[in-house]
Amino acid sequence: MKDIKNAETNPLLKQHMFDTYECAEAAFQHIKWIYISMERPGLPILSDLAMEQFRSADGEKAFQLSRALDQQFPNTYHSQWQNGLRDQVMWMILNIKFKNPALKTLLNSTGESFLIEHNNRPGKDKHWSDNHDGSGDNALGLMLMAIRAGQTQMPIVTDQHKQMNRQKLSQVNQFISQYSIFKIII
Template sequence: MAIYFYKADQPYGCFSNFSPHPITINRIPWQTVEHYYQAHKLLGTPDQPLMEVIRQAETPEQAASIGRDRARTIRVDWNTAKQEVMWTAVLTKFLTHPDIQRVLLETGEESLIENSPKDYYWGCGKDGSGQNQLGKMLMRVRSYIRQQAT
C-alpha cells in the first residue's frame, strides 16, 4: 500500500518540504527545506542576494513564491543541481529531527508518493503520471538511515 503525502498539516505532513522542521546546513539556519531549496536556485546568479530574503521569508509559501518568480535568474546548472540540493536538505531534516525520522522509518518498505496535483517532477501530478522524485528521495533517505544504523 502506497503512502501519499502533500500538505504539511495532513497525515504524513512531516514529509512535505513545507513542514515546520528547521534545518542547519553549513552553520546557516533555514526554517524549512522549502526555504533552503528555493534559495539555492539563485546561488551564483545576479539574484543571489535574494537568497537571504528567501531564508528570512516568514513562511515556506512566501519562500516558494520568491524562488518561483519567473523574473529571477535561476542558476544555469539548476536542472542537475536541484537533486543534490534537495538531498542535502531532506537528509539533514530527517537526521536532525528524531521524531519524524521515526515516522519515516515506520513506513517500512511502502512506496512514498508526493500527491501534488501541480508538480510532475517532485510529485505525482494531477493524473499520477509525474516522476515523484520527492517520494523516491524520501525512500532513499529511509534506506540510508537504516544502513547507517547497522
C-alpha cells in the same frame, strides 16, 4: 534546518552553509537562488530583501518568494539546475532534515509504504511529484523512501520508477473512489 554542507569551495555558498531555515522548502528555494547568484553575479538577487526572508519563511511563503523572484528574473536558472543539481540540493537538505530523531521516527513509521508526492492538478510539478496523473517523476517520494531505507546514494529517477508511480497512483485512486468519505492528503 541547520548545517547546509557540501558548500564546495565557493565563498558565496560557504557563507550560507550554516543558515537556519524554518523548513526544507525554504532552504531549497533559497539555495536555488544562491546558485543562480553564483553563476550570474551581476544579478542583484542576494541583496534583495526577499533573499533574507527565506530564512524565516514557512513552505508556502518560501514558494511564493521564489515565484516572485521567478517573475522578476524570468527564465533564470543555474545551468546545471535541471541536470542533477536540484536533486543534489534536495538530497542534501532531506538528509539534514531527517537527522532530527523525531522526523526520522515519523518517516520510519511509514514502513514499506510507497511514498508519493501528489499534486492537486497536472502541470504543477512534474519532477518532484507524480504530476497528479502518475506521469511525474515523484523524485521527492523516491528520495524519502531511500532515506527511510538508510541509503547513502541519491536515487536516480528511471523509467521503472515512473511506471511504479503510475501503478501506485492508480491503486490509490481506486481506493479513494470506493470510499468517498476519505480525503487523503499526501
